[in-house]
Amino acid sequence: MTTFDRITSLHTLPTLPANFARLISVLNDEQASLRDLEEIIRHDQSLAARIVSVANSPGFGYTGYINSLEQAMLLLGVDLIRSLSIGISIFQSFPLPPTVLKQMWAHAYSVGTMSSLLSRKIANADRGVAFLGGLLHDIGRIILLTLFPDGYSFRQDPEAIVPTEIERFQCSHAEAGHHFLKNLYVPDEVSESVLYHHSIDMSNQHRDIIACVYFAEGLMQILNTAFGGDGLWTDNHLNLFTVYGLGSKEIDELAAIVASQEAELMSFFKI
Ligand SMILES: [Fe+2]
Numbered sequence: 661m662t663t664f665d666r667i668t669s670l671h672t673l674p675t676l677p678a679n680f681a682r683l684i685s686v687l688n689d690e691q692a693s694l695r696d697l698e699e700i701i702r703h704d705q706s707l708a709a710r711i712v713s714v715a716n717s718p719g720f721g722y723t724g725y726i727n728s729l730e731q732a733m734l735l736l737g738v739d740l741i742r743s744l745s746i747g748i749s750i751f752q753s754f755p756l757p758p759t760v761l762k763q764m765w766a767h768a769y770s771v772g773t774m775s776s777l778l779s780r781k782i783a784n785a786d787r788g789v790a791f792l793g794g795l796l797h798d799i800g801r802i803i804l805l806t807l808f809p810d811g812y813s814f815r816q817d818p819e820a821i822v823p824t825e826i827e828r829f830q831c832s833h834a835e836a837g838h839h840f841l842k843n844l845y846v847p848d849e850v851s852e853s854v855l856y857h858h859s860i861d862m863s864n865q866h867r868d869i870i871a872c873v874y875f876a877e878g879l880m881q882i883l884n885t886a887f888g889g890d891g892l893w894t895d896n897h898l899n900l901f902t903v904y905g906l907g908s909k910e911i912d913e914l915a916a917i918v919a920s921q922e923a924e925l926m927s928f929f930k931i
Pocket residue numbers: 797798833857858877890891
């Protein structure tokens with residue numbers, strides 16, 4: 661059985677919430693309203709509570725102000741709320757130790773926030789999609805860890821991560837995440853931003869969304885944060901960043917936001 665076959669069999673994860681299929685249909689429906697989404701979330705109290713908690717993080721600019729699901733939905737809007745709901749539901753569905761999930765979520769959430777902030781500066785990049793791509797970018801690491809609990813090393817030198825995965829599992833975490841998400845009917849822009857988040861040069865469509873996630877993953881390495889992970893900021897990142905008209909001013913802005921949300925992230929999974 662190949663790693664890809666094993667990923668396909670993960671779709672029967674017993675813990676994927678009952679409302680997940682409905683969330684995905686809302687994600688794929690341009691016409692979906694806040695009311696549709698609110699109805700789904702109301703049936704999952706832990707999801708609703710987490711959305712309110714995340715909505716108060718500095719990345720969204722309403723710190724300490726949001727205290728109900730209604731307020732979160734009104735202020736953040738349908739795009740960000742549905743991305744958050746899907747990201748949280750997927751993370752919660754993996755039966756991994758809470759400490760691992762917490763670390764992965766903190767990194768994912770930081771990259772998601774950065775990616776959504778970058779989408780405001782990159783034409784043609786939808787904020788909700790950029791956010792979801794960032795939240796899910798490393799879901800393949802969680803998948804590989806779930807499939808190979810004894811063989812997948814969580815802590816590795818960023819430069820060695822992808823080559824080691826390919827050598828051991830014939831599949832990188834980017835490919836694993838893409839395969840998993842494709843079978844969940846997540847929109848192509850999201851699954852492709854996951855597939856190319858370490859290799860934008862291989863992509864041939866959805867470049868602007870992929871760029872948001874690619875930059876966000878790379879920036880985690882140079883910003884002084886506890887939630888760095890597997891990214892590298894290379895000359896290729898810098899050159900492309902310049903092509904988009906971005907520079908050190910934007911990097912300083914992102915660094916300030918990421919630093920201010922660290923405390924929030926530590927308490928999110930309450931571990
Ligand atoms: Fe990655």
